[in-house]
Amino acid sequence: MKKTYLFYDIETTGLNKAFDQVLQFAAIRTDRQLNEIERHTIRVKLRPDVIPSPGAMITNRLSVADLASGLCEFEAIRQIHELMNQHETISLGYNSLGFDDEFLRFSFHRNLLPPYTHQFQNGCRRMDLLPIAVMFWLYKKDVITWPQIQSKPSLKLEHIREANQLASGPSHDATVDVAATVELARRFFSSRKMWNYLMGYFEKETDAHRIADIPAVFQSALGEHRQGLMVGTEYGPGQMYQIPVLSIGKSIPYSNQTLWLRLDLPELRETKDDSVAESTWIVRKRYGEPGILLPPNKRYLKYLGDDRRAVVSENLSWLQSNPPKFQQIVDYHREYAYPFIPNLDPEAALYQIGFFTRSDEKLFKEFQIAAPDEKESIAKRFKSQDARALAVRLLCRNFPQQVSPDLAGEFETYLQRINPAREEDAIVDYREGPRMTPAAALAEIRHLKKSGKLDDQQKTLLDDLQNYIKRNFPRNRAGRQLSIGDQF
Secondary structure, eight states, X not given: OOOEEEEEEEEESOSOTTTOOEEEEEEEEEETTOOEEEEEEEEBOOOTTOOOOHHHHHHHTXXXXXXXXXXXXXXXXXXXXXXXXXTTEEEEOSSIIIIIHHHHHXXXXXXXXXXXXXXXXXXXXXXXXXXHHHHHHHHOGGGSOOOEETTEEOOOHHHHHHHHTOOOSOTTOHHHHHHHHHHHHHHHHTSHHHHHHHHGGGSHHHHHHHHHHSOEEEEETTEEEEEEEEEOGGGOGGGTTEEEEEEEEEOSSOTTOEEEEEOSOGGGGGOOTTOHHHHOOEEEEOTTSSSEEEOOOHHHHTTTHHHHHHHHHHXXXXXXXXXXXXXXXXXXXXXXXXXXXXXXXXXXXXXXXXXXXXXXXXXXXXXXXXXXXXXXXXHTTXXXXXXXXXXXXXXXXXXXXXXXHHHHHHHHHHHHHTSOSSGGGSOBOTTSOBOOOHHHHHHHHHHHHHTSOOOHHHHHHHHHHHHHHHHHSOBOTTSOBOOHHHHO
């Protein structure tokens, strides 16, 4: 089997990775020289329990009618999972590790598919073209034309696409965006030496070796502390997309995370016993994933500027002169664990659940290939109650005509929860962000209509969405949602 890249892009109903859904998936598979092998476009029908984000609808310019056709989510996500797990596939997109990959991870979880195998199994792994673009912007600008928007550099794909005529068609269309991504990769690939070097940052062993080679600036009772430059779009063009950082060890609860203390913030030296969380900034870095960590060589340090370098020097001196305070900072961040959310919805509980038992994973495989009318009996054998709840929703969303009255009743109870009488009762995700509710969507529509920034097409799209929400998510006098049979 040949080693391939799978360039992909998704369009979604919103930004919530746990609760929103994929509407369009487009992919182009190439060989390692970026010669095209095949293309895929998958359109996904809107699930009956999803309230699309009004902002997403006017950005993607999708109508409610557009969302009525396509594969059901279960079949679509199975196809996507198979594409990404083909032997020796490197899956990548533009900001794919910042959004698309995690979005799909939750989609796999929700549909009882292994959420992580595309990262490591059968020679598969992941990359992201956005961090590569940042490095080319910093150190090899002549490879493409870099857009300026309102006198500021922009690394948005739509702006780069227009400035370099990478692909024709509307922005925020997955097919167009993935074609532009492939063409941008080919421009970068023309600088073969730099391309191959940057690929190393997405290989765990190579990335780990490079970090180990970064020199230590001082030692403490905690060991050696290496100083480097962390590169990522989140730091912005004003900081040349990079910040100086110091290694402080690994997370204790999450052993795959190395921890890096930001060094260019003056407030670091103002840290008190009760202010570590507010006055220190930590970057959590996994090997083989962004950000890109550079050694403190002159050619890289030149972008910091004299003022930031002076702050770094003062902070390093302060840390070495205050061992107890440094120890306190390190201990706080190494021991930090994400808060446990009680009664977290199973769709949002991917990280909190951890891995399912082997017996359940075996049953998941049975469930996947079984006929729709056989899936319910298999789901009843799951040991995990979370897995069983996911299966109930999966069956009612995708095969509503083939579920028992008991399962339909469970799903109706869930439907009531997504249409709460009070917004404070909305289901929350793993970061305690609320699931989009009908009331919140209608409020957003009203706000967008009052903004005066919509064209006629967008106004029509919002009118259609408003009617869809009112029709499909009504409340009776008790504030309850009507039954699944009434809605669908």
